[in-house]
Amino acid sequence: MKQKDGLSIGELSKQSGVNIETIRYYEKIGVMPAPDRSASGYRVYGADHLKRLSFVRRSRQLGFSLDEIRGLLRLVDGHAYTCAQVRELTLDHLAEIRRKIADLKRLERVMAEMAAQCSGDWAPECAVIDALFDTRPPAVEPSGRQPPMPTATSVMRRR
Amino acid sequence: MKQKDGLSIGELSKQSGVNIETIRYYEKIGVMPAPDRSASGYRVYGADHLKRLSFVRRSRQLGFSLDEIRGLLRLVDGHAYTCAQVRELTLDHLAEIRRKIADLKRLERVMAEMAAQCSGDWAPECAVIDALFDTRPPAVEPSGRQPPMPTATSVMRRR
DNA sequence: TCTTGACCCTGTAGCGGCTACAGGCCCTAG
DNA sequence: CTAGGGCCTGTAGCCGCTACAGGGTCAAGA
Numbered sequence: 001m002k003q004k005d006g007l008s009i010g011e012l013s014k015q016s017g018v019n020i021e022t023i024r025y026y027e028k029i030g031v032m033p034a035p036d037r038s039a040s041g042y043r044v045y046g047a048d049h050l051k052r053l054s055f056v057r058r059s060r061q062l063g064f065s066l067d068e069i070r071g072l073l074r075l076v077d078g079h080a081y082t083c084a085q086v087r088e089l090t091l092d093h094l095a096e097i098r099r100k101i102a103d104l105k106r107l108e109r110v111m112a113e114m115a116a117q118c119s120g121d122w123a124p125e126c127a128v129i130d131a132l133f134d135t136r137p138p139a140v141e142p143s144g145r146q147p148p149m150p151t152a153t154s155v156m157r158r159r
Numbered sequence: 160m161k162q163k164d165g166l167s168i169g170e171l172s173k174q175s176g177v178n179i180e181t182i183r184y185y186e187k188i189g190v191m192p193a194p195d196r197s198a199s200g201y202r203v204y205g206a207d208h209l210k211r212l213s214f215v216r217r218s219r220q221l222g223f224s225l226d227e228i229r230g231l232l233r234l235v236d237g238h239a240y241t242c243a244q245v246r247e248l249t250l251d252h253l254a255e256i257r258r259k260i261a262d263l264k265r266l267e268r269v270m271a272e273m274a275a276q277c278s279g280d281w282a283p284e285c286a287v288i289d290a291l292f293d294t295r296p297p298a299v300e301p302s303g304r305q306p307p308m309p310t311a312t313s314v315m316r317r318r
Numbered sequence: 319t320c321t322t323g324a325c326c327c328t329g330t331a332g333c334g335g336c337t338a339c340a341g342g343c344c345c346t347a348g
Numbered sequence: 349c350t351a352g353g354g355c356c357t358g359t360a361g362c363c364g365c366t367a368c369a370g371g372g373t374c375a376a377g378a
Contacts, residue, residue, distance in 0.1 A: 008354080008355080009354095009355075010354065010355080019336080019337080020355090021336075021337060021338075022335085022336060022337085024356095024357095025335075025336060025337090029335090040343080040344055040345085040355085040356095041343085041344090041355080041356065042344085042354090042355060042356080043355085043356090051292060054292070055291050055292050058291050058293070059291055060335090062266060062269060062270060062291075063266050065334080065335090066334075066335070067334090072288070072291070075288075076288060083277055083285040083286075083287075086277065086285045086287045086288055087274060087277040087285075087287065090270060090273055090274045090277065090287050091274055093270060094267065094270040094271060094274060097263055097266050097267050097270060098267060100263055101260060101263045101264060101267065104256055104259055104260045104263065105260060107221060107222055107256050108253065108256050108257060108260065110221060111221060111249060111252060111253040111256060112253060114249060115246060115249045115250055115253060118242055118245065118246040118249065126242040126245045126246075127242075128242075128245045128246065128249050129231070129235060129245055132214050132217050132218055132221075132231070133210060133213070133214050133217075134213075134217070167325080167326080168325095168326075169324095169325065169326080178365080178366080179326090180365075180366060180367080181364085181365065181366085183327095183328095184364075184365060184366090188364090199326085199327090199372080199373055199374085200326080200327065200372085200373085201325090201326060201327080201373080201374095202326085202327090219364090224363080224364090225363080225364070226363095
């Protein structure tokens, strides 16, 4: 029953580096097209699916949101994109990345200053805590509203 | 019925700069203690609540997760923290921020290179799209698993 | 005194981008 | 014929909020 280039979802997952559950999720939200099914209902993918999924993965790694990726794919699918359109999306995204870097650098400076106040000895009063309890408007004012700020804990959980 | 220092949730919100809904959320998840209630069931806050909420707000702005903030507050509440403990949390967090900056700088470089390839003229083939379709492992390998990557769309929605 | 409107209450559902089940079916090797 | 791996659907959870719906309360003005 195996057709040429017919990949199971597991094979597609391995070749693309995208989680099986994520592939199904992409299908559900319309980022990936629904593939053919085998007689028993298994998804069967072709080379085009692999190509598209790689596109999605790479775009995600570059920080594009799924919504932006949908936009890019719409352009590509319609063969109706101009280089200028794509360039604009790219530059928008680049600006966004630079804004985030600037925000994080401000954070870095404040945190480093706080840590520097800290002797490291035991002490009942701590400069960091004092600084955090300081109710004055903090030195770090993000350039926009701050993004969800993806939590150092996600990393801490990881270790 | 107004007791001295008795703040309504709306007043607390204004003075702390934290959204009303967010204050109630903090109470629900145990970051803020449940305050007294007026006869009619309204929350009544005191100066200590304002202080604590400011602490939370400031810590959030510095990128601490609510889980980390809970940790800090536990130390503070127990009066059992050593400066060294706090310092360690701070330095962990600082390292995390620096990691994110490094990741974003890699992104910035790749995106800038892609955009530079782009003439901006109309063209049926586009360097950016080509680069995204490139299935080779991308030049940008985040140092850990990449965080949720809080989407440029949240910004685009904003405008 | 009554009415208006601002405030407050609880509870639930939604966002993005997955991940992790539960409870099943299918397929192949031993 | 059985064990195990894969696959299927559907739902619930993660974080840190935000936005309702559908009520109760309170103070100022007519």
